[in-house]
Amino acid sequence: MTATALPEAPPGSPSRPGSAVRRAAPALLVFAAVRLLGVAVLAVWAQAVGKSAHKLLSGRWDSLWYQRIAEHGYGYTLHLPGGRVHSDLAFFPLLPWLEHSLAALTPLSTADAGLAVSWLASLAAAWGIFAVGDRLHGRRTGILLVALWAVLPTGVVQSMAYTESLFTALAAWALYAVLTGRWVWAGTLAALAGLTRPVGAAVVAAVWAAAALALYRDRAAWRSDRWMLPGVVLAPLGWLGYVAWVGVRTGSPTGYPDVQAGWGNGFDGGAAFARFVGRQLSAPPFVSGIALLAAVALLLWLFLRGVRQGQPLPLPAYTAAVLALALTGAGYFGSKPRLLMPAFPLLLPLALALARLRPRRSALVLTVVALASAGYGALWLNGSGPP
Template sequence: MTADDTTGGTAAEGAPAAPEPGAGLWSLAGRWRGVGAAVGILALTRLVQLAMLLWLGAATQDGVGLRGRLLVWDAGWFLRVAVNGYPHGYTYSVDGSMEGNGLAFFPLYPMLIRAVAALGVEPPTAAIAVSWLASIGAAVALHLLGTSLYANLRGSSPTTGRRAGWALVAICCAAPVSVVLSMAYSESLFLALVTGMLVAAHRRVWWAAGLLGLCAALTRPTGVAAALALAVAALLELRRPDARRRWRPVAAALVALAGVPAFLGWVGWRVGDATAWFRIQSAGWGTSFDYGRSTVAFVGRTLSTGEGWVAVSVALLLLVALAAAGVALAGRPWLPLAVYGVVAMALVYGQAGFYHSKPRLLLPVLLTLLPAVIAAARARPRVAVLAITAWAAFGLWYGAYLVVVWPYTL
C-alpha cells in the first residue's frame, strides 16, 4: 500500500505515509514507556499551569482559591445541567428579553459529571475529575496519533513517529488557553474523543472510530467537523481495491454524523422550535454564523488601533493559526485530519461571538500544530526541547493570566 492510498493523492515531502501492514501502533508508540512519557509531559504542563495560577492568584489577592478558578464561567453551566438537568424551554429576563440557558451545552460532559457524582463525589469535584481524566486520555490519544501519522515519515529515523507523538502532546497541552484542560470545561473531553477517533480511523478500527466520533459530536458542536472527517476517511477506505467489509467504515461515518443533528433536533423538540439551539446561542452569547465578517472586523480594528494587549494578542494568535494551517495544508497531511481542521477552523472564524473565546475553540484544531510537530520530530532533541519549553513558558502563563487577571470569560 502506498501513501496515495491514505492521503488520496501523491504524498509531498514531509507528508505522513500510510501505516505499514503489521506495524503495531502500540510498539511504534513505545508501549507503556512511550505512553507513560506522554502522560508525564501532560502532568508537567498541568503542574506548571497550576503553579502559575497560584502565583498570579497570590499577586491579585482577590480571595478566589485555585479550585474556584477551575470552576468559573462555563463550568457553572455544565454543573447546572449535570445537577438540575436541562430546562424545558426558553429563559427570559425580567424585561422579557430571551437569555441563554443550559440547552446551549452539549450533553456528554454533564452526563459524565452526573455519573461520577452518583458515586458520592461532590458535583464540582466530579466536574474537575472528569476533565483531568479526559486530559490523560487526550495525552495518550495525541501521542498515538502523532506516532501513527509520522512513524513512516520520509527521510526520518525509526523513532521519528514516537518523537512526533510526544511533540504533539507537549505543543498542544502547553498552547495558549490550554488552561481549560485543567478546568471544568469540555475541551479536554472533546480533544480526547476527536483525537481518539482520528487514531482509530487512521488504523482502520472502524467500530471505535464511529463510537468515538459519535461521542465527540455529543460533546461540542464542532463534533460535526470530526464527523465529516470520519466520512472522508470512510470514502478513502472505499476507494481501496483491497478493502473488505466496506459497510464498516460507512456505518462508522453515519453513526458519527448523526450526533450533532440528534442533539439539535432533541433541543428543538423539547422547546417546540426547530431553531431553538441557535436562538439560545444567539441570545445568551451573541453566537451566530456570519461567514467571518465579525472576525475580520475584529482583527482589522484591533491591529489598527492597538486597543488592549489581550485583544491584540488574540488577533495575532488568530493570524498565526491561519498561517500555520496554511503551512500544514501545503505539506498535504492525511486528508481526514485536514478536513477536520479546515471545517473546525471555518466554524471558529466564521462565527460571531466573544473574540477572547476563539483561542480556546482553536485548541482542539490539531491542523495548526502539525508544522511545529514535524519540525520538533526532525530536530535534534535538545533543540526541540528548548523550542517547546519557550512555547510552553508563554502558553501556560498566557492561559493562567486570562483566568486570574483577565475579567472576561474564556
C-alpha cells in the same frame, strides 16, 4: 505533497495494551508535568490576589452551567437586560452526564467531579494526540506534538471543568481509529464528540471524508470492509440527536440555532470577526488588529503546511472544519483561542520542526514556552478569563 488517505503502516504501533502504555508514557509524563506547572503557578497567583484557584478551575463561567445541568437537568433560562436570553440548552450533554454520574458514584461534589472528568480526559487527549503523531511520524514527533498542545497559551483550559479536554480526547481517538481502519470505533467516538460540543460536526467530517476517499479509490470498498458503513452511519448520531432533541424541546425545527442566537452566537461567515478586526485597525496604535491578522495568517499557513506535508485526509478535513466553525462564529471574540484548542493537527508542522532539532534545544524551547504559558494562564484566569 498533498493530503493522503491513510498511511499503510505506522512507524511504531504496539499491539498490546501494556506496550502501548509504555510507548506513550513519556508523552503523558511531559503533559502531566506541564499541566502541574500551570496549576501550581495559578494557585500561587490566585493566593497572592486573594482568589481561589479551585474556584477558578471548577466554578466560574461555563462550568457553572454544566454543574447546574448535572444537578438539576435542563430547563434553566436567564433573561438579561436588552432582551438576550441565555438558555442551558446551548450546552451539549455529555460532560454534565459524566459529572452527574461520577458525583453519584463517589463522594465528590459536582464541581470536583467536573474537574476529575476534565483532568482524566486531558490525559486521554494527550494519549490520543500522541497516538496520531506517533503513527504518522514516529514516537519523538508524537511526544513533541503532545508537548506543544500542552503549552498552548490557553492550555490552562485543559485543567478546567470545561469540555475542551473531553472533546479533544474523543476527537483524537476518533482520528486515530480512522487512520487504523477501525470504522465502528471512529463512528462511536464521533457520535460521542457530537454530544460534547457543536464542533463535533468536525469529527463527523473527518470520518466521512475518509470514507468518501476510500469509496472514490474503490467503489466496492464498503463491501470489502463491512464495518465502514456502520461507522459512517454512527458518526453524526450524537450531534444530530441533541440538535433534534432541542428542536422538539423548543417546538421549533430551528430550536438549537435560536438558542445560540440568544447567547449572541451563531455563524455569519466571519462577518462579526471581520468587524472586530476592523475596529482594532481603525485607530492607532493598530497593534491588536495587526496581531490578529498575523495570527489568522499563521493558522492558515500551518494548515496548508500540514496539507503539503501529506497529512492523511481525515486530519485536514477535521482541522478545516474546526477552523471554519471557530473563525466564522458570531460569538464573543475572547473565546476563539479556546475554541481552536482541539485543532491539534495544526501543531504537527511545528512538532516536525522541533523533531529536527537536538533534544536539548527542543527541550529548552518547550521549557521556556511552558513557563510563559503557565504565567499567561494564571494571569488570564485571574483576569477576564474564558467565557
